[in-house]
Amino acid sequence: MKLAVLIIGAGPAGLATAACLRQRSIPYLIVEREDCSASLWRYRTYDRVKLHLSKEFSSLPYMPHPDGTPTYIPKEEFLKYLYCYAEHFDIKPRYCTSVVSAAYDEGTSRWIVAARDTVAGTEILYAAKFLVVATGENGEGRIPEILGLESFHGEATHSSTYKSGSGYAGKRVLVVGAGNSGMEIAYDLASHGADTSIVARSPVHIMTKGLIRLGMTFVQYIPITIVDLFIANIADFIFGDLSKYGIVRPRIGPLLLKSKTGRSCVIDVGTAGLIKKGIVKVFKGIYRRSLETMFNSNAGIFDAIVFATGYKSTANLWLKDDKCVLNNDGRPSKGYPNIWKGENGLYFSGFARMGLAGISKDAYNIANDIVSVY
Secondary structure, eight states: EEEEEEEEEEEEEEHHHHHHHHHHOOEEEOOOSSSSHHHHHSSOTTTTTOOOSSHHHHHHBTBBBOOOSSSOOHHHHHHHHHHHHHHHHHOOOBOOOOEEEEEETTTTTTTEEEEETTTEEEEEEEEEEEEEOOOOOOSSHHHHHHHTGGOOOOOEGGGOOOGGGGOOOEEEEEOOSSSHHHHHHHHHHHHOOOOEEEOSSSSSOOEHHHHHHHHHHTTTTTHHHHHHHHHHHHHHHHHHOOOOOOOOOOOOHHHHHHHHOOOOEOSSSHHHHHHHHHSEETTTTOOHHHHHHHHHHHGOOSEEEEEEEOOOGGGGGGGSSSSSOOOSSSSSOTTTTSBBOOTTEEEESSSSOHHHHHHHHHHHHHHHHHHHHH
């Protein structure tokens, strides 16, 4: 099947790219391996999750959130927005279509994509002039290799399968990872009566939603280093010195850290207060090399472990890459800000670790680039 543009993935990145192409009258097909769009949000997020950025920084191209939308949007409200977004731009993904391989053919100057209809069990072959990889970085949960984990007799899960702490009351639970998911899951567990501990493997900024909203507004007019210093000092006033509890701040400011590395600060939902009260206990200074030692010394005291250790892309499993476009984690090797553009009509949407604002920027860039050579 010959196509102008094939978009792989119907999450926010794929939907945004499709909308931008439609606005420029560029024909496309979007395929998705799951049975719905935004499957990560539907199936692999915990019940209490909300967008951490305020709504003015969390919309997709050409469609702001409607009046009356909460400032910080809950999961179900965001899913409703994505549904309406697809309806508004008449985006109709071909669901249950799993890509097996994608390779550029020099002879035809097209991307040859082999896929499988997982319902009918049939094979499909696409030939696209442009290929947009919009599967994002969250293809599958990442659990670090820990010697002895296979003999752990309790429940060991990734945060992508965690829904609620309601089933953990009275249990001793270890959360590995002190990013946004880990901190919020720790709060949820403690709120449901679990004896909760958390492993802080890396330095992290603790912020409030309001501070990040303020910082993202100010940084449009004031140098980022000044804004970082301002909001970091306010955070110190709000939370105090958290290093004595095992939470160490990075040397680089929160917004600059995000722009340079994609690493987000933690938006506090109340976990910092529980840590200071001793309700949530922190294993201090546990980094990658000492994680295994810590686990094997303490695993027996826990009934369950939740690994909030992030995700990895699966694009490198099917994208045939003879030019080293992807690294070992399945992310584009090219750094920000041109991470969205590959070679021979290959594009990446949603890999910049810049949230929904970054997804929107990728979608605009990709659509504009395609229309310039279409």
